[in-house]
Amino acid sequence: MTAETPPPGELELVAVRDLPAAPAEAWRSWTDPELLHRWWGPTGFTCPTARMDVRVGGTSVVSMAAPELGFPEMFSAWTYTLIVEPRRLEFEFRFSDAEGLPLDPQAAGAPPGVPAVVHHAISFDELGDGRTRMTVRESGYTTPEPIELSRQGLEQSLDKLVPLFGEDPR
Structure with a gap:
């Protein structure tokens, strides 16, 4: 078992995008709060909070909200387990309160079946x-x-996220 293969009995979600940006620029989309604010969350959602502590053992607190769709601000904590800048970023995703303290996924509004911890691995x-x-x-x-x-x-x-690389990021 590697970071590329989930443990037996676990299912995996994979999404791929080719970006018109060098790896260091693409990396920033996951680590720079100003960029994360611009794309995190599905269509109709914004990212009001992105407090980043990108270091192994550090925890970022990120939120998404769509009040007009009936979704108040929902928080998640990303605790980093591997950082190989600008090639690989791994973190444990947990639903959390505004301070980053873990919440039961269903208590946080997640549907049944969402695990307490979802491992994320992003490669560039x-x-x-x-x-x-x-x-x-x-x-x-x-x-x-x-x-x-x-x-x-x-x-x-x-x-x-993808269209941000056609814009001036600052």
Whole structure:
């Protein structure tokens, strides 16, 4: 078993995007709060909070909200387990309160079947010509239903991310 393969009995979600940016620029989309504010969350959601502590053992607190759709601000804590800048970023995702303290996923509004911890591994592979293939892997799921919900949210979030590389990031 490697970081690329989930443990037996766990299901995995994989999303891939080719970005018109070098790996270091793509990396910043996950580590720079100003950039994260601009894309995190599915269509119709904003990212009001992005307090980043990107270091092994550090925890970032990130939120998404869509009050007009009936979704108040929901928080998550990302505790980093591996950082190989600008090639790989791994963290444990947990639903949390505004301070980053863990919450039971269902108490936080997640649907049944969402595990307490979802491992995330993001790789940034250089394609040449200033392009990067970004692969996002989520693991820890044991049933397919929450994977499909997460896939929808992740795909919509990444669809919001890609156009940022055609803009001036500052």
